[in-house]
Amino acid sequence: MKNAEKLLNTMKEQNIKPIPKWRFTLNRFLIGLAIIISIGIGGLAFSIILFSIQQLGFDLITHMTHSTVEFLLGLLPFIWIILLIIFLVLGMVSIKNSRKGYKLSPARLLAYNTSFSILFGVLFFISGGAQWFEHVFDVNVSSYESVREKKVNMWSMPEKGYLSGTIESITDNSLILRDFSNKRWVIDFKDAKIPAVLDMEEGSEIKLFGQMISKTEFKASELKPWGGNQRFYNGRNGNKKNKD
Numbered sequence: 001m002k003n004a005e006k007l008l009n010t011m012k013e014q015n016i017k018p019i020p021k022w023r024f025t026l027n028r029f030l031i032g033l034a035i036i037i038s039i040g041i042g043g044l045a046f047s048i049i050l051f052s053i054q055q056l057g058f059d060l061i062t063h064m065t066h067s068t069v070e071f072l073l074g075l076l077p078f079i080w081i082i083l084l085i086i087f088l089v090l091g092m093v094s095i096k097n098s099r100k101g102y103k104l105s106p107a108r109l110l111a112y113n114t115s116f117s118i119l120f121g122v123l124f125f126i127s128g129g130a131q132w133f134e135h136v137f138d139v140n141v142s143s144y145e146s147v148r149e150k151k152v153n154m155w156s157m158p159e160k161g162y163l164s165g166t167i168e169s170i171t172d173n174s175l176i177l178r179d180f181s182n183k184r185w186v187i188d189f190k191d192a193k194i195p196a197v198l199d200m201e202e203g204s205e206i207k208l209f210g211q212m213i214s215k216t217e218f219k220a221s222e223l224k225p226w227g228g229n230q231r232f233y234n235g236r237n238g239n240k241k242n243k244d
Contacts, residue, residue, distance in 0.1 A: 047121040
């Protein structure tokens with residue numbers, strides 16, 4: 001008796017039924033889908049982390065009396081860091097359970113999944129998708145504190161030397177600034193450092209280092225562009241849309 005016949009007889013005796021082919025096909029499809037989703041969401045999370053880093057303004061660290069760790073804890077989007085870790089792990093597990101995934105070591109699994117997520121994240125960030133998606137998430141999730149809100153909070157401490165807002169009017173040595181809480185300030189920038197890339201004109205959003213002189217006066221030592229694309233935001237106060 002041939003081996004195949006013996007196997008068939010054994011299966012009949014033990015009432016063993018072969019697994020349908022469609023179940024293998026479905027299993028491969030689900031694993032492939034899990035890999036795509038994990039890379040996609042992992043890449044999305046990485047792109048928003050990149051966007052956050054871009055917006056941080058690490059020059060602020062050199063002026064702060066607080067620790068760098070405290071600064072990063074205040075601005076980095078930990079919800080996206082956690083999501084990135086979760087979906088990197090999910091991607092590793094999915095690849096491990098794929099047709100030839102068992103041949104890969106944990107280090108290679110991590111390297112492959114991380115590489116694809118980073119590549120997708122960088123492309124999404126370059127295309128402007130990260131800022132768009134972060135704003136959509138901000139508008140629709142009431143408990144979410146956006147990158148812009150974190151940035152505004154960090155640059156709204158005039159008593160500590162950090163101020164930001166929109167230029168309302170400007171003369172040779174001073175300007176009127178409306179901060180993101182709609183308060184007007186008279187800014188003396190006579191001796192301030194001003195980079196060539198800064199548009200010193202009405203309507204420009206800027207951030208300043210300096211010293212608070214009074215409740216409405218601020219002497220600037222350095223002016224910088226605010227940064228970020230304002231087409232995603234309403235008004236000049238940095239508040240969320242449609243969340244009340």
